[in-house]
Amino acid sequence: MPELQQPLPDAPDEKVGFAVVGLGAYALNQIIPNLGSTQHAKLTALVSGNAEKARTVGRAYGVMEEHQYSYDDFDRIAEDDSVDVIYIILPNALHREWTERAFAAGKHVLCEKPMAVTAEDCRAMIDAGKRAGKQLMIGYRAQYDPYNLRAIELVRGEEKAIGEPHLVFTEHGRMLKPKEEQRDEWRAVKELAGGGSLYDIGIYSLNGARYLLGEEPVSVTANYREPSEKEVDVEEGVAWTMKFPSGATANCSSSYRVEQAKRIFVQGTEGEVTLDPATDYYVRNLYVKTKEKNTQLIIPQANQFTAMLDEMALAARENRTPKTPGEEGLRDVTIMQAIYRAADSGKEVTL
Numbered sequence: 584m585p586e587l588q589q590p591l592p593d594a595p596d597e598k599v600g601f602a603v604v605g606l607g608a609y610a611l612n613q614i615i616p617n618l619g620s621t622q623h624a625k626l627t628a629l630v631s632g633n634a635e636k637a638r639t640v641g642r643a644y645g646v647m648e649e650h651q652y653s654y655d656d657f658d659r660i661a662e663d664d665s666v667d668v669i670y671i672i673l674p675n676a677l678h679r680e681w682t683e684r685a686f687a688a689g690k691h692v693l694c695e696k697p698m699a700v701t702a703e704d705c706r707a708m709i710d711a712g713k714r715a716g717k718q719l720m721i722g723y724r725a726q727y728d729p730y731n732l733r734a735i736e737l738v739r740g741e742e743k744a745i746g747e748p749h750l751v752f753t754e755h756g757r758m759l760k761p762k763e764e765q766r767d768e769w770r771a772v773k774e775l776a777g778g779g780s781l782y783d784i785g786i787y788s789l790n791g792a793r794y795l796l797g798e799e800p801v802s803v804t805a806n807y808r809e810p811s812e813k814e815v816d817v818e819e820g821v822a823w824t825m826k827f828p829s830g831a832t833a834n835c836s837s838s839y840r841v842e843q844a845k846r847i848f849v850q851g852t853e854g855e856v857t858l859d860p861a862t863d864y865y866v867r868n869l870y871v872k873t874k875e876k877n878t879q880l881i882i883p884q885a886n887q888f889t890a891m892l893d894e895m896a897l898a899a900r901e902n903r904t905p906k907t908p909g910e911e912g913l914r915d916v917t918i919m920q921a922i923y924r925a926a927d928s929g930k931e932v933t934l
């Protein structure tokens with residue numbers, strides 16, 4: 584046996600079985616391919632409104648027709664012993680209903696971000712998990728990313744690489760193309776998306792500021808950046824400022840009108856940590872700058888997807904609270920609702 588770069592995976596029959604609900608862009612391009620590279624998880628079932636697509640995907644990944652479900656016959660998944668975890672990758676406004684259905688079927692749930700549209704929805708999802716005695720995790724992949732984890736250590740760890748952190752600047756943006764891209768059609772419709780750029784990508788700015796500073800904001804002010812296009816009934820851009828108990832401030836933004844932005848800067852009394860891009864699927868760049876030096880840190884084989892999926896698998900196997908539970912999703916949704924209230928009123932909102 585050579586020296587192993589990572590431990591051997593569990594034997595296939597010992598891996599935790601995942602059903603994926605919604606065979607859209609993220610499920611098919613990122614999640615399902617990465618499930619095959621995990622230590623503890625495997626794909627065992629598919630849930631889709633399109634039987635032909637489910638058959639094609641099932642053939643490719645070895646998921647037999649008896650483990651393929653439509654949205655209508657989903658509830659019989661309760662009898663499918665190959666499924667331990669149900670991973671919900673549907674438009675945001677459907678997350679609550681499907682989480683409740685998955686818990687009613689007696690399975691653990693991994694749900695995509697944003698957890699739901701309102702804090703009330705999030706609380707109902709957490710309660711459904713407690714009633715079922717099952718775990719609920721939110722797919723905050725960046726919190727499993729070795730680059731983001733190293734950045735947290737630099738900012739908050741014993742080494743205090745940048746002294747006392749004081750300011751976070753973070754921006755997430757992309758062009759929304761509802762007429763060209765299928766995955767953007769529902770994102771332009773409030774009823775399905777729940778919110779606009781904030782719910783979709785601004786959530787990375789928000790969550791990033793919270794995990795890098797390691798504290799919760801106490802107040803927020805916000806502005807909409809521009810009026811939205813006619814065919815888009817969600818906000819396209821919002822900028823907001825959060826104040827934290829330590830005295831640190833985070834200036835955050837999200838936009839559907841810029842080509843690509845996924846960056847986070849943390850500035851402290853002795854230097855700056857930069858993640859740019861911070862939350863890309865495949866490329867992250869991490870820099871630490873102090874008076875003495877400017878260093879780029881390279882972490883080989885950093886895969887946030889497998890780390891996240893393995894955390895869900897282990898939390899299910901051990902029936903323990905995962906690292907990013909429903910309560911973490913609830914915090915972000917509560918703050919995002921406060922950001923909208925602050926932008927609507929032009930007033931500072933206390934959290």
Ligand code: NAD
Nearest residue numbers: 605606607608609610672673674675695696697765766769
């Ligand atoms: P998508 O449009 O590509 O996929 C959505 C899937 O839901 C499609 O298969 C669609 O057919 C299905 N669907 C079921 N009912 C629907 C309905 N009523 N209207 C529209 N579609 C319906 O979207 P996506 O980009 O895969 O996003 C899905 C979820 O995953 C969202 O919550 C999104 O925020 C999240 N996501 C997370 C990340 C991440 O990095 N964590 C990345 C992309 C998407």
